[in-house]
Amino acid sequence: MRASYKAMTPFMTAAEADQMLRIAEARGVFRTYAEEALNEGIGESLPQRFDAAFNYIQHGIDGHGNTDEVSTAAQRTNYFRETYAYGNEIQAPGVEPFFTHPDLLNVAREVTGRPLVVPAIVYANILTPGQELAIHTDVPEFRGADRKRMPQWLLVTMLHSGLFNDYRIPIATCVSWFGANPGGAFAYFPEGPQGPRESMPAVHNTAILIDTDTVFHGVERVTPKAIFPEIDKGATLTFKGGDQWSLANLNGLEVARYSWSDLRYSISWKAYCFKDEAEKAMWSDKSDDLTLDRILDVLEAALRSRGVLTMQRPDPTSFAQMLVNEFIRFPMAKAG
Ligand SMILES: [Fe+2]
Numbered sequence: 001m002r003a004s005y006k007a008m009t010p011f012m013t014a015a016e017a018d019q020m021l022r023i024a025e026a027r028g029v030f031r032t033y034a035e036e037a038l039n040e041g042i043g044e045s046l047p048q049r050f051d052a053a054f055n056y057i058q059h060g061i062d063g064h065g066n067t068d069e070v071s072t073a074a075q076r077t078n079y080f081r082e083t084y085a086y087g088n089e090i091q092a093p094g095v096e097p098f099f100t101h102p103d104l105l106n107v108a109r110e111v112t113g114r115p116l117v118v119p120a121i122v123y124a125n126i127l128t129p130g131q132e133l134a135i136h137t138d139v140p141e142f143r144g145a146d147r148k149r150m151p152q153w154l155l156v157t158m159l160h161s162g163l164f165n166d167y168r169i170p171i172a173t174c175v176s177w178f179g180a181n182p183g184g185a186f187a188y189f190p191e192g193p194q195g196p197r198e199s200m201p202a203v204h205n206t207a208i209l210i211d212t213d214t215v216f217h218g219v220e221r222v223t224p225k226a227i228f229p230e231i232d233k234g235a236t237l238t239f240k241g242g243d244q245w246s247l248a249n250l251n252g253l254e255v256a257r258y259s260w261s262d263l264r265y266s267i268s269w270k271a272y273c274f275k276d277e278a279e280k281a282m283w284s285d286k287s288d289d290l291t292l293d294r295i296l297d298v299l300e301a302a303l304r305s306r307g308v309l310t311m312q313r314p315d316p317t318s319f320a321q322m323l324v325n326e327f328i329r330f331p332m333a334k335a336g
Pocket residue numbers: 136137138212217
């Protein structure tokens with residue numbers, strides 16, 4: 001079944017779109033999207049998103065294989081991220097009208113069919129030339145299970161298993177682009193992993209609102225496609241005035257200069273979408289929350305009923321890999 005979504009072209013007024021560029025300039029420094037803290041007890045030796053990373057290393061962005069060294073693959077996907085708003089906290093002055101933009105709220109209601117829309121987060125991603133984003137689904141949330149409490153790959157596995165749908169908090173995501181680089185199209189699979197891959201160019205002041213928790217998506221390579229090997233953890237991208245940005249390595253040494261048109265700048269807006277006040281209340285009062293033990297028991301039972309697990313539950317790392325392998329089915333290579 002085709003996912004419901006809505007493309008917005010154009011997205012906002014020219015002045016509102018311009019403001020999104022100014023907010024990035026005012027932020028000044030963008031840092032790489034660092035690995036979040038690991039979780040004890042289940043797969044703690046694995047990266048948070050090993051589900052998407054392992055698939056990317058094996059199959060690349062287009063499913064045809066990845067010829068990069070693993071270290072180059074890391075540079076390509078080590079993009080820059082800053083949070084502009086989170087919950088009630090505005091972290092980037094000027095983002096307030098965007099956070100609660102009436103058009104966003106209306107489109108979220110329309111696409112999800114859920115009338116109660118609560119904005120949750122706004123963050124900005126910047127990809128430099130040569131970077132891309134592995135095909136993945138975003139980290140979902142369930143009552144009692146979010147990224148503060150559970151490993152991200154486990155939340156993604158829970159969603160794809162379909163075993164926790166009653167606990168899921170649907171999240172609408174709007175991805176919008178500003179000052180766009182000519183590459184870096186948004187690649188997505190609106191008919192599911194077996195369907196064709198489609199793409200939407202990352203044109204200035206356009207956007208798509210879609211359920212990125214269920215729809216596989218990624219970012220095609222930003223042009224030109226050569227990659228700077230210095231983009232490691234600790235690299236920074238700093239606004240230098242005019243329309244100039246400076247890429248510096250871990251030691252603060254400038255390794256490249258970019259103008260806005262070289263960069264792929266996107267803003268993601270996420271909102272919880274509830275069907276009614278009762279559902280919202282169940283989420284906020286935590287009266288029906290999942291626990292880690294319950295989640296793992298449900299998943300283990302499913303593995304046993306499928307005949308995948310016949311012995312006792314293996315060590316946490318092996319168990320994590322078994323769960324991801326069994327429940328997450330990545331799209332195969334197909335031209336769209
Ligand atoms: Fe995503």
